[in-house]
Amino acid sequence: MEANILVVGRDRAILEVIHRLIDGHEGWHATTTETEEAALKAFKEKKYTIVFVSAGFSAQEEEAMRQKLTQLDPDVVVTRHYGGGSGLLENEILGILKQ
Amino acid sequence: MTTILHKADTRGHADHGWLNSFFSFSFAGYYNPQRVQFGVLRVLNDDRVEGGKGFGSHPHDNMEIISIPLEGSLAHEDNMGHKEIVSAGEVQVMSTGKGVFHSEYNNSPNQPVKFLQIWVFPNRLNVPPRYDQVRLDPSKGHNALQQLISPQPSGEGTWIYQDAWFHMGTFDAGRKIGYDSKKPGNGVYLFVIDGAFLYDGQRLETRDGLGVTDVRHLDLEAAEQGSRVLIMDVPMQNNIQ
Numbered sequence: 001m002e003a004n005i006l007v008v009g010r011d012r013a014i015l016e017v018i019h020r021l022i023d024g025h026e027g028w029h030a031t032t033t034e035t036e037e038a039a040l041k042a043f044k045e046k047k048y049t050i051v052f053v054s055a056g057f058s059a060q061e062e063e064a065m066r067q068k069l070t071q072l073d074p075d076v077v078v079t080r081h082y083g084g085g086s087g088l089l090e091n092e093i094l095g096i097l098k099q
Numbered sequence: 100m101t102t103i104l105h106k107a108d109t110r111g112h113a114d115h116g117w118l119n120s121f122f123s124f125s126f127a128g129y130y131n132p133q134r135v136q137f138g139v140l141r142v143l144n145d146d147r148v149e150g151g152k153g154f155g156s157h158p159h160d161n162m163e164i165i166s167i168p169l170e171g172s173l174a175h176e177d178n179m180g181h182k183e184i185v186s187a188g189e190v191q192v193m194s195t196g197k198g199v200f201h202s203e204y205n206n207s208p209n210q211p212v213k214f215l216q217i218w219v220f221p222n223r224l225n226v227p228p229r230y231d232q233v234r235l236d237p238s239k240g241h242n243a244l245q246q247l248i249s250p251q252p253s254g255e256g257t258w259i260y261q262d263a264w265f266h267m268g269t270f271d272a273g274r275k276i277g278y279d280s281k282k283p284g285n286g287v288y289l290f291v292i293d294g295a296f297l298y299d300g301q302r303l304e305t306r307d308g309l310g311v312t313d314v315r316h317l318d319l320e321a322a323e324q325g326s327r328v329l330i331m332d333v334p335m336q337n338n339i340q
Contacts, residue, residue, distance in 0.1 A: 014198050
């Protein structure tokens with residue numbers, strides 16, 4: 001299944017790993033950003049299935065981003081990615097895409 | 100009270116040659132919507148890594164990772180400067196918080212290492228990462244439950260950023276074990292490491308898992324000599340602070 005996935009996090013090294021892991025999966029395409037502003041800009045340029053909020057963002061910032069992004073696209077899933085590109089990343093994506 | 104039984108032979112499985120893993124909950128390419136988590140307990144992997152092999156440097160964040168070697172030793176390194184050997188009889192904890200890179204290799208060139216890898220969602224996000232390792236007192240875990248993990252830094256064993264308690268014990272056949280849940284709203288997940296236990300008329304075999312919610316007290320009985328159980332008492336809802 002094709003999916004564009006936007007990841008926003010403040011740890012550049014972790015973002016690079018997440019980007020590589022997502023792009024390594026057939027049909028999945030990652031965009032990574034380090035700020036909410038950059039995430040909003042990217043979000044307006046392309047349709048995303050999933051937005052992952054990663055390391056460095058608080059629960060309040062995550063909720064604020066969810067509000068803004070779902071106003072722009074009610075179908076997008078905005079959720080926290082736990083684990084930093086570990087064995088949960090593929091699992092979290094599979095779980096969302098199978099819903 | 101509700102219960103959920105995960106028989107050992109129904110777990111997810113991945114055999115990469117150097118790594119043979121059984122997954123009590125969905126992990127990596129194994130996705131089972133009925134088995135994603137038990138409260139804040141998200142990962143319970145039963146791993147065997149061949150001699151000289153291991154997990155190269157990779158990141159984690161915002162997860163409490165507990166490793167319990169059952170046989171052999173792991174060689175740990177991380178970007179916080181830790182370089183440690185973790186052996187059977189010890190427990191390793193990483194609060195990965197805002198981000199950490201680490202590697203875990205089998206410390207033996209030719210003997211496998213077997214360990215449980217357990218991930219718990221934290222109740223605080225983006226904390227400074229920390230590493231801890233404790234040696235268990237072998238006199239305390241025979242015919243008694245020994246605390247491995249709690250939320251309190253001053254408690255027995257080590258601690259994590261979550262209202263979770265882990266206990267482990269090895270019991271003679273016929274021994275009865277009572278356990279009181281430590282916090283209202285928590286559920287209790289039992290994992291049989293060795294032997295077998297009886298719970299509420301059910302026989303739990305080696306590597307079976309049983310989750311019990313809405314429970315204040317539960318009773319177990321060891322059904323075989325040397326039966327070992329890990330009891331994980333975890334919040335069913337995560338209240339992130």
